[in-house]
Amino acid sequence: MNSMLLFSNRRIQQYFLVLLAIHMSLGCLRFLFPFQILNLGGNEILNQYSSTLFAVGQILGFLFVAMILTSNRSRLFVGGVFLLLLMLIMAISNNPIILTISRTFEGLGYGILFMAIVSIATQFPDQEGEVIGGLFAAILSGSAIGQGIAGLLWNFLKEVGNLSSSDSIQFISYLAIIITFLSLALLYISFQSSSKPDKQRWKLPHLHAINWIRALIAIPSLGVLMIIYCLYDFAHGLYTPNLSILLVQQGISEVLLGFGYLAGDITWGISQIFAGRIVDRIGHPVPLILSLMLKGIVVVFYPGISIFLSLLVVLFLAGLAEGFLEPARNKAAIGIEKFQEFKHTHNHLDIGFSSSGTFVLSIHRHEHNHQMKPETIVGTLQSTGVVFLGFGSLFGSWLLIQNIPLEVVTMIGGICLIIASLFSILLSLIR
Secondary structure (H helix, E strand, C coil): CCCCHHHHCHHHHHHHHHHHHHHHHHHHHHHHHHHHHHHCCCCHHHHHHHHHHHHHHHHHHHHHHHHHCCCHHHHHHHHHHHHHHHHHHHHHCCCHHHHHHCHHHHHHHHHHHHHHHHHHHCCCCCCHHHHHHHHHHHHHHHHHHHHHHHHHHHHHHHHCCCCCHHHHHHHHHHHHHHHHHHHHHHHHHHHHHCCCCCCCCEECCCCCHHHHHHHHHHCHHHHHHHHHHHHHHHHHHHHCCCHHHHHHHCCCCHHHHHHHHHHHHHHHHHHHHHHHHHHHHHCCHHHHHHHHHHHHHHHHHHHHCCCHHHHHHHHHHHHHHHHHHHHHHHHHHHHHHHHCEEEEEEEEEEEEECCCCCEEEEEEEEEEEEECCHHHHHHHHHHHHHHHHHHHHHHHHHHHHCCCCHHHHHHHHHHHHHHHHHHHHHHHHHC
């Protein structure tokens, strides 16, 4: 049995620690974000819109920014810088509209980091699920720790420091900036101490829309998997922006909510370390089906939670479900890459600096056999799903404008996840 990469590969360990530190800071601000919108005079509808802007940022990160960066190192660094911009705006802004727009930067950062993780995973054949699970464990564990810290520190600053709710959140944002800046500095130093990659020319990325349409027709499993991605993200767009507000309204204090998120996300993060390895061994169908079904049932129960013990139980189950879901669905997406090869003719726009240091701007047309890279498959599926995250957020906003209660909006999200699990059963039958 091979040892786990997280314990045996130094580079994976460095990526893990940097992602953990950055997302500890981000976790604090994700927890506090919806409350700060309310503090500054906004409402639940603005929170829904912020989720749509987060989706827009992710799409830009997946399809453009991550593709023009020439290495995983630069993707990690630039993704962290975008997250730093979000933290800076939370620290200095007193305008709920500006704060809402700032979630675009979070989406950009997350999208770039996600593509970096997928690209890193492809460097370890037959262990992709393990790498995805391990590095996402850093993101989720960091976010969990950050949310737990945020609940305690926010309450401490309000009760002991006599700061207002808004000022307390801005103070925590400054601390998050410091931690993130130091993490990026260490990341840069680590890159400088290792061998430098050769300078490269990069090509402006382009989509193969016609070939994607052909692939969706020719390979039913690809179309079904895309539906699963879309339903999953649509559900999250519906209920996640205002979940914290819903739980607080039902009697869960901010401190206990922070501890609950800590427990749930720690379960999510730790389970992903082992879930990726399990998915590599047994395949993705069973983990995908069970995780989607479990998550949907848990979300349906969110509106009935009013005591902390119940919150711990459902967040633990949600974390366990998500821990298996991410490596399972991305493993399924990476597997589809093996079937995608086609003859292709198009124009290439070359722009940048050549290895000799001279500036290059040219265009040429050629024909070649093109095989979609795993990053392309996953990125396109993720981007399509994120579009539906935005649709879900907008639909949630419309429901709230129609005076539909948050409880009902949340339950609709859970039902969408259960329907996605039924499509995952169909996926396992037609592959």
